[in-house]
Every structure is written in C-alpha cells, then in structure tokens.
Amino acid sequence: MVQSVDYLAIAPPLILALTGLVSLFLPRFVPFAGILVAGVFEVALVTGSPRRTFCVDSSCSFVVDDFTLLMQTVVLIAGAVVLLMAHSEIRETRLPAGEFHFLTFAALTGAMTLVAGRDLVTLLVALEVVSLPLFALVALRRYDGRSSEAGVKMFLVSVVSTAVMLFGISLVYGAAGTLFLDRIGAALGTPSPVEPVAAVGVVLVLVGLGFKVSAVPFHFWAPDTYQGAPVAVAALLSVISKAAGFAGLVLVLSIGFVPYANVWGPLIAVLAAVSMTVGNLVALRQRTAIRLLAWSSIAQAGYMLAPLGAAGAGAPLDSLVAATIGYVAIYSVMNIGVFAVITVVGWVSGYGGGALEDYRGLARTHPLVAIALAFFLACLAGLPPGLAGLFAKIVVFQGAIAGGLGWLAVVMAVNTVIGLFYYLTWATRLFAPLPDGARFGGIARPVAAAISVAAVGTVLMSVMPQLVLGITTGG
Numbered sequence: 001m002v003q004s005v006d007y008l009a010i011a012p013p014l015i016l017a018l019t020g021l022v023s024l025f026l027p028r029f030v031p032f033a034g035i036l037v038a039g040v041f042e043v044a045l046v047t048g049s050p051r052r053t054f055c056v057d058s059s060c061s062f063v064v065d066d067f068t069l070l071m072q073t074v075v076l077i078a079g080a081v082v083l084l085m086a087h088s089e090i091r092e093t094r095l096p097a098g099e100f101h102f103l104t105f106a107a108l109t110g111a112m113t114l115v116a117g118r119d120l121v122t123l124l125v126a127l128e129v130v131s132l133p134l135f136a137l138v139a140l141r142r143y144d145g146r147s148s149e150a151g152v153k154m155f156l157v158s159v160v161s162t163a164v165m166l167f168g169i170s171l172v173y174g175a176a177g178t179l180f181l182d183r184i185g186a187a188l189g190t191p192s193p194v195e196p197v198a199a200v201g202v203v204l205v206l207v208g209l210g211f212k213v214s215a216v217p218f219h220f221w222a223p224d225t226y227q228g229a230p231v232a233v234a235a236l237l238s239v240i241s242k243a244a245g246f247a248g249l250v251l252v253l254s255i256g257f258v259p260y261a262n263v264w265g266p267l268i269a270v271l272a273a274v275s276m277t278v279g280n281l282v283a284l285r286q287r288t289a290i291r292l293l294a295w296s297s298i299a300q301a302g303y304m305l306a307p308l309g310a311a312g313a314g315a316p317l318d319s320l321v322a323a324t325i326g327y328v329a330i331y332s333v334m335n336i337g338v339f340a341v342i343t344v345v346g347w348v349s350g351y352g353g354g355a356l357e358d359y360r361g362l363a364r365t366h367p368l369v370a371i372a373l374a375f376f377l378a379c380l381a382g383l384p385p386g387l388a389g390l391f392a393k394i395v396v397f398q399g400a401i402a403g404g405l406g407w408l409a410v411v412m413a414v415n416t417v418i419g420l421f422y423y424l425t426w427a428t429r430l431f432a433p434l435p436d437g438a439r440f441g442g443i444a445r446p447v448a449a450a451i452s453v454a455a456v457g458t459v460l461m462s463v464m465p466q467l468v469l470g471i472t473t474g475g
Contacts, residue, residue, distance in 0.1 A: 138154055253321075277415055
C-alpha cells in the first residue's frame with residue numbers, strides 16, 4: 001500500500017533528527033539553528049492543525065493537534081534551555097560536544113515523535129528513542145565513576161520497565177486485535193471473554209510507564225541517576241523525559257484504555273497519593289540541590305497523576321486530562337529554570353549542584369539570579385507570586401474533587417504544606433548574609449539566557465495560564 005506523507009506534520013521531529021546528525025560534526029552553532037527552524041515549523045502548524053499522516057483507513061499513527069503542539073513546544077523550549085545550560089558545562093567538565101549534542105537531539109526527536117504518536121508501536125519506539133540516548137548522556141563523564149554507575153542503574157531499570165510494558169502491549173494487542181489507540185478503545189469497550197487478559201495488559205502498560213515518570217514505587221532509580229549525571233542531563237531527565245512519559249501515559253489512557261477506567265483509575269489514584277507523600281517526606285531530609293529536586297520531581301509526578309486517578313469515579317475525562325497536561329507543561333518550564341540557576345552555583349560548590357547551604361547569600365552578589373530562583377521555587381510550591389504553579393495546583397485539586405476523591409484532595413493539601421517547607425527553606429537561604437569566604441562564579445551568557453528563557457516562559461504562563469490549561473488529546 002502506497003500513501004502520501006504529510007511532511008509538514010513530521011517536519012519538527014525530522015529537523016531535530018537531522019540537526020543531531022549534523023551537530024555531531026559541527027557542534028558549535030548548528031544545535032540552536034535546528035531548534036529555531038523546528039520552532040518556525042511549529043508556528044506554521046498552529047494555523048493548520050489537526051494534521052494526520054501514516055494512516056490506515058480512518059486510524060493514523062501520527063497526529064498533530066492542540067495536545068501535540070503544546071507538548072512539542074514545551075519540548076523545544078526545554079531543549080533550548082538545556083543546550084544553553086550545557087554550553088559552560090561542556091567546556092568545564094570536558095564533555096565531548098559533538099556526542100552530547102547528537103544524543104540530546106536524539107532524545108528530543110523521540111519526545112517530539114511520542115507526543116504525536118497514536119498507536120502503541122509508535123509510542124513504544126519513540127519512548128525508547130527518548131530513553132536510549134539518556135543512558136549514554138548520564139554516563140558521558142567517562143572519568144567519573146559515579147556518572148557511570150548512574151548510567152548503568154538507569155539502563156537496567158529502563159530495560160526492565162520496557163520489557164514489562166512490551167508484555168502488556170502484547171496482551172492488549174491479543175485482546176483488541178489492533179495497535180491503533182482509537183481502535184483499541186472501541187475494541188475494549190465491547191464485551192469479550194478475554195476482558196481479564198486485557199485488564200492485565202492495561203495494568204502492565206501502566207507499570208512500564210510508571211518507571212518512565214518515576215512514580216512510587218518505580219522511582220528508586222531517579223535520585224542517584226540525577227545526582228550522578230551532568231546538571232544539564234539531570235534537567236533533561238527531570239523535564240523532557242518526564243514530559244514524554246506523561247504524554248504517553250495520557251494518550252493511552254484517554255484514547256485506548258478509556259473502557260477500563262474503573263481498573264486504572266483507582267490504581268493511579270493510589271500511585272498519586274503514595275508518590276507525592278514519599279517524594280515530599282524524603283525531600284525534607286535532603287541537603288543537596290540535585291537530590292532535593294529529584295525527590296521533588298517524584299512528588300510532582302504524584303500531583304500530575306492525581307486528576308487521572310479521578311477517572312474511575314466517573315468524572316469527565318477531558319477535564320481530567322486537561323488538568324494533567326496543563327500541570328506537566330507548567331512544571332516543565334518552571335523546573336528547568338531551577339536547574340538553570342543551579343549551573344551558576346554548581347561550578348563553585350562542586351558535585352551534585354552544591355549543598356543547599358552553598359546558596360546562602362546568593363542575592364548579595366547575584367540578585368537577579370536569586371530572585372529568579374526564588375520565583376521558580378515559589379511556582380513549584382504553588383505559592384504567590386508563583387501564579388503558574390498556583391494555577392496548576394488549583395486545576396489538579398479541582399480534578400480530584402470533581403471525581404469525588406475527597407481523600408486524595410486532602411492528601412494533596414497536606415503534601416502541599418510539606419512542599420512549602422523545603423522550597424521556602426531553600427529560598428530563604430538565598431537572601432541570608434553571605435558567609436565569610438564564600439564566593440560565586442560569574443554567569444556565562446548562555447546560562448543567563450537559559451535562566452531568562454525559563455523566567456519569561458513561567459511569567460507568561462502566570463499571566464496567561466489559558467495557553468496551557470484546557471488542552472485535551474481530542475481522543
């Protein structure tokens with residue numbers, strides 16, 4: 001069968017893939033040009049969506065709609081910030097520039113493809129295209145044994161999660177007879193003697209994706225991996241990898257597994273409550289920036305899962321999906337900003353982005369950077385003036401309450417208070433007196449640009465949250 005290919009629809013990930021190949025040999029200027037060109041095509045797609053390609057009858061493997069455009073834009077912004085952050089790190093830690101840019105663009109290509117995927121094979125392959133380069137990126141500091149250990153740990157966990165997910169996909173395929181998400185939804189909604197098989201397959205797919213988004217109890221790889229990786233790579237893991245994992249989760253749940261909401265809804269509600277509780281409680285004990293952000297990322301995964309957990313209670317799925325998508329988008333931009341600020345302190349403080357005490361007095365020498373970090377932390381806590389984070393918290397609370405999960409809303413409220421403590425504890429150190437003998441390095445222009453991009457994006461979403469809230473998969 002011969003079919004036409006909509007090259008405009010696939011242009012952004014295709015450009016990033018080509019940029020990665022070229023930047024392997026020309027790593028100095030090509031990466032930012034590739035991000036810019038892909039962004040231009042994103043703007044062109046806004047006026048012409050939805051677009052579909054790689055179709056069989058009415059079912060398509062690649063769809064560009066509002067959900068796809070939002071998530072691809074988030075990936076591009078986060079990718080640009082990571083590249084700016086890495087500019088100094090590549091020079092200071094002797095990372096091979098060509099290999100770094102090639103692997104980063106490979107991961108970005110996988111994320112851009114995943115958010116447009118509408119069949120299980122495309123989602124699985126794209127998810128692995130995100131994950132495989134990350135193993136190498138985490139271990140790219142070949143002279144550092146901790147980096148190699150982190151890469152091996154992430155590799156082993158990811159292989160297990162992929163195997164579990166692949167087994168689940170095989171069971172779903174056996175029960176539904178198709179891999180297209182829309183057809184799976186229709187098939188699973190029809191009474192069948194193999195319903196128990198389909199239910200097991202759905203749960204296994206969720207378990208596999210649970211590893212990717214570092215939800216408890218599938219989180220144990222994240223803290224050590226974040227700390228062992230270069231700071232820019234940790235940011236890539238915390239934002240782009242997590243966003244891609246949640247995009248895949250939202251797609252399979254809102255399009256393919258809708259008839260089994262009574263199966264996966266309660267399971268996700270429990271995962272959400274446990275993830276945010278464990279993540280926040282352990283974050284209270286952390287004394288280094290990267291490990292605190294790692295556990296904070298696990299807790300934030302719980303907030304993102306919370307609206308989806310209400311689907312089993314009969315709440316409107318579109319509004320629940322919109323709450324999760326909006327939270328993921330807002331979290332991605334404000335969290336990448338925190339990592340960008342860490343690069344300012346990390347070179348002086350050393351391994352792991354520095355201890356929290358190393359940030360004491362930052363406002364005395366770098367007031368704008370300290371204000372930016374305090375703003376990002378306020379957003380993560382959901383505390384004004386961090387209105388973007390506040391709006392994100394409100395929509396997930398509304399999702400849980402709309403689904404009748406009052407107990408989950410109470411758990412979220414308690415965890416929000418816990419999160420306030422460690423975010424504000426870090427923020428107050430920024431404005432404390434500068435310790436004797438303390439010093440902070442200068443700010444490279446690319447790092448300053450990275451902080452600025454994240455700050456502008458976060459402020460924009462604080463002023464106009466409707467840009468990211470209310471977007472569904474259109475499944």
